[in-house]
Amino acid sequence: MIQEKYTGRYQNLKVAEALSNNHLYPFACNELSSIIDLGYSRFPKDLKAFIFRDCLSAFRLLPDINTSAAVSAANLLVKSIESAFPKQKKNVAVVEFKQAKVALKRRSKSHDELIDMPSLPQDILVHIFSFLDVSSLLSSSQVSRSWNQATCEGSLWRSLFDLHFSHKVLIHIHSGIDWREAFKNEYILYNSSKMLRSGRGYCSFCDSVVWHESLRCPKKQCRLKSGKKPLDLMLTHQVVNYLLGTTSSSDESDSEDEAVCGLWAYPTLQ
């Protein structure tokens, strides 16, 4: 009976779906790694089969995703597999992984010639950026000069602030407010990087662990009900606990005492 519970919960987690999503792929791989690391030996046979299947599809999808974040995540997954899987399954998985690496290499070799790209006007850039999450927005700010200028747009940071912190922080809005700074301060204060690392949240309206979209439940009804309030974000080990039905408080190996800042440089050098 208990065994079925595991499998059922795993299905609910919808890890496999996330693998085909470009953005969620690294999150999903990391979650798989954690699940394997923390509980593989205890799982019933059918759950082990599901996990095995998902690992294989992760490797098969890797060439399509083809970002460095995805490659790193896949590497981590292979490491977990190597230490936990029985010999035969391990070999199959590793072979799949190696094939993926070869496919990746082949793709990177076929580079298109220098294409003359049209330059996007600033307000279009800002509009595009309005759909991005924090991490991607910061990446974009480092791409080129014109993109960097576009990312300085206050409205972008204001809506991110609203998204992440408005339910927690009452802020006096004066005319000259620098929303980017305000966001940054709250982000560091609330140690947001840690919570965002899993890509997971708990939705109380549908009572499930979901891959959050902009901190909201992907289901429309839940979004309507919750209004402005974001999901409760979850750490990966909490997700694993949910799967295993345990309540261990063991935190991830990284000690966050020093590294409070995540995305921003630690401002010690002033």
Add this chain to the structure above:
Amino acid sequence: MSEADMAIIKPEMMMKSYIWLETADGSIQQVEQEVAMYCPMICHEVLQKGLGAGSSKNCAISLPQRVNPAMLSLILDYCRFHQVPGRSNKERKVHDEKFIRMDTKRLCELASAADSLQLKPLVDLSSRALARIIEGKTPEEIREIFHLPDDLTEEEKLEPLKNLMDDPRIRLLNRLYAKKRKELKEREKLKGKEVEERVDERSVDDLLSFINGKDHKVVKTSKSKKKNKKRKEHKNKVSHNLHSKQQGTQSVVDETASSLGGVSNLPSIEDDIFSLKTDSEDGYMDDGMDPALREMLDREVEDFARRLNSSWVLSSGQERQPVHFSINGNGATRRLTAIDD
């Protein structure tokens, strides 16, 4: 009977009205009115200039520059589908998903063109698609896809981005790098002043004789002079080296950087380590840097190199081979292992 005739005749006699549009390159085409009117900009033009506008080839409505003929036909296809009132939301969604599948270049053009025609739904659609492409990628990857130049200085890349997936050890390294960088910068400033002073003292002749490696006699007697010149030459070279090495190593280092998931600090620190080594290893140098400090810096650099190796090996990655830093004869650090190609 006559009524039936009329009924048959009427629709045939009904003329579909067309609007003439002219793109920036001069080509003119005609479009069904209801399709073209779906674009707010065209609509406004027609209303503003009166009903005569766009009614014939001669007074075609000229479209903004960003709309080329290819984009125009795409946009008109979009309009043609959506202006039909009878379609369900789901139909429209399905159509849009298919419609938006195109390469990045065309997506950019489409977004531009739609924006200049004020066709907001299409602007949203293309912007979202572009956002999906950008999501989760490192700056280098984005630059590659959009063919954008890397024209920001290190200072402007103010706050280093760390991938959310990052290993905490990498974060620690980043912070140490940032510290290092600052120290090195301050020292650069000090040295910069000294170099400027010395350059003035040398004459062109001295330089020439040194370069040509002339008279042995001259060499013998002025050995000490030569040493001085060497020192000065070397100092001057340092700034050149820094620059050229920066260019040279950028591509190599960028690969590593991206494999680390966007540790954009890395390239600059590599260069700083290079420069640090060329400075401190040069025995002639006596620029006021006391040996204790130099020793400490040497130790820190080696510590870094060790940390780099160990953390990269420890954290994920069969493909991340440890990059070995070694100090070879002339005092410059060199990467031994190339990155996995």
